[in-house]
C-alpha cells in the first residue's frame with residue numbers, strides 16, 4: 147500500500163530485514179520421540195515479529211503434542227504455538243520450543259443435537275478449509291457471520307468466535323488432555339475459550355455452526371464522509387444502521403487516487419443483511435474493471451448482490467503480494483454512538499497528516515466494525531451486558547511502512563485514554579506506554595481468576611512468553 151516509488155527493501159538491522167532473511171533459510175528436519183522438528187528462524191505473516199526457536203516442532207497427533215511437552219519438561223524449555231502467524235503482537239514468539247500446529251488439520255464430521263449443529267476441528271485448520279468442509283455437509287453448514295476462529299467478526303448477531311465454542315480440549319504443562327465445557331466448569335470454560343495460549347497446547351475446539359438456510363444481501367456503497375460521519379445526529383444514524391444490519395463495516399483510505407495526495411472524502415461502506423432469497427449467479431459480477439483506484443480494494447464495486455454466507459463474509463482484499471501490519475482495539479459504543487463517530491473522525495484527520503507527513507505518501511487503511519459483547523473473561527469486548535455493542539477500530543499499512551509503529555502506537559494510546567479501549571490481543575499494542583498496568587487494572591478480577599486457572603494447568607509458567615510475563619506476574 148505504500149506509494150510505488152517508496153523504498154521496498156527493509157532497512158539493515160530492522161525486524162523486517164531479519165524477517166526477509168528468515169524466509170530464505172530452511173534447515174533440515176530432525177525428530178525427537180517421533181515428532182519432526184526444524185531449527186529454522188520464525189517470522190510472523192506481517193514480517194514485523196521474528197524469533198529464533200531452538201526447535202520448531204511439527205506435530206500431527208495428540209501423542210506428538212504430549213511428547214513435545216515431555217521433552218520441554220525434561221529440558222526445562224518454554225513452549226509457544228503458532229498457526230498461520232497472522233498475529234502482529236509477539237504473542238506466538240519464543241526462542242525455546244515453537245509448536246507449528248499447521249499439520250494438525252483434522253475436521254471431524256459435524257454433529258447435530260437439540261441445540262443445533264457443531265463441528266470439532268484441530269487447531270491447524272484454515273477458515274477456507276472449514277468453509278469447504280461445512281458446505282459439503284448434508285445439510286450445508288457455515289460459520290456464523292464472522293471471520294476467523296479466535297477472532298472478532300463484524301456481526302452484531304453472531305458475537306465473537308470465542309463465544310461460539312462449546313468445548314475445548316487442551317494439553318496442559320503436565321501433558322494431560324483437559325476438556326473444558328460450560329456444563330463441566332463455566333469459569334474454566336470461559337478462560338479456555340480465549341486463553342491466549344496460556345493454558346497449554348490447544349488440541350481441538352468444538353464450534354457452533356449454522357445450517358445455510360439463509361443468505362446475505364451484500365450492499366456496497368461509497369458515500370461521502372460528510373453524509374455518514376458528520377452532523378449532530380451522525381451517532382444515532384450510525385446506531386440505527388448497525389442495529390438494522392446483520393453486519394456493517396467501514397473501510398477508509400486517505401487518498402482519492404493511489405499515490406496522489408488529494409484527500410479522500412468518500413468512505414467504503416459494506417452492509418450485510420440476512421435474506422431467504424436465493425443467491426445471485428456471481429459469474430455476472432466477475433471481471434469488472436476496478437471502481438476505486440487502490441490496488442488493495444480492486445475487487446470493490448458499488449451495488450447489491452445476494453451471496454451464500456461464507457462467500458459474503460470472506461470478500462477479497464489485497465494485491466496477493468503485500469503483507470500488512472495492523473493495530474486495533476475494542477471499546478463499548480455509547481448509547482448514542484457518539485464516541486465511535488468521534489474516534490473515527492479524529493482518526494481520519496490524524497491519518498491524513500501521517501500519510502502526507504513524510505518524504506513519501508503512505509497508503510494506509512482505517513477500519514471500523516461493530517460486534518455484540520463477549521462473555522469470555524479475557525475478551526477485549528467483555529461485558530456483563532450481553533446486548534452491549536462494541537466498536538472495533540483498526541489502522542493498517544503495508545509491512546515496513548516508515549513510522550507506522552509510532553503512529554499506530556499513538557492512536558491506540560489515544561483510544562485507551564479517551565474511550566477506555568482494550569487492545570485486540572493479536573494486533574500491535576505492546577509499545578503503548580504503561581499498557582501492562584492499564585490491562586492489569588482493567589481486566590482486574592477477571593485476570594486474577596484467569597491466572598488462578600492458568601496456574602493449575604501450568605504451575606511453572608511453561609507457556610508464558612515475554613508478551614504475557616508482565617500481564618500475569620505476581621497475581
Ligand SMILES: Cc1cc2nc3c(=O)[nH]c(=O)nc-3n(C[C@H](O)[C@H](O)[C@H](O)COP(=O)(O)OP(=O)(O)OC[C@H]3O[C@@H](n4cnc5c(N)ncnc54)[C@H](O)[C@@H]3O)c2cc1C
Nearest residue numbers: 227228229230231232233237238269293297298343348572
Ligand atoms: C489479513 C488478516 C486479517 C485478519 N482479520 C481479522 C479479523 O477480521 N478479526 C480478527 O479478530 N482477527 C483478524 N486477524 C488476526 C488473526 O486472524 C488472529 O490473530 C488469529 O488468531 C490468527 O490465527 P493464526 O492461526 O495465524 O494464529 P497465530 O498468530 O499463529 O497465533 C495466535 C495466538 O494463538 C496461539 N496459538 C496458536 N495455535 C495454538 C494452539 N494450538 N494452542 C495454543 N496456542 C495456540 C499462538 O501462540 C498465539 O498466541 C487478521 C489477520 C490477518 C493477517
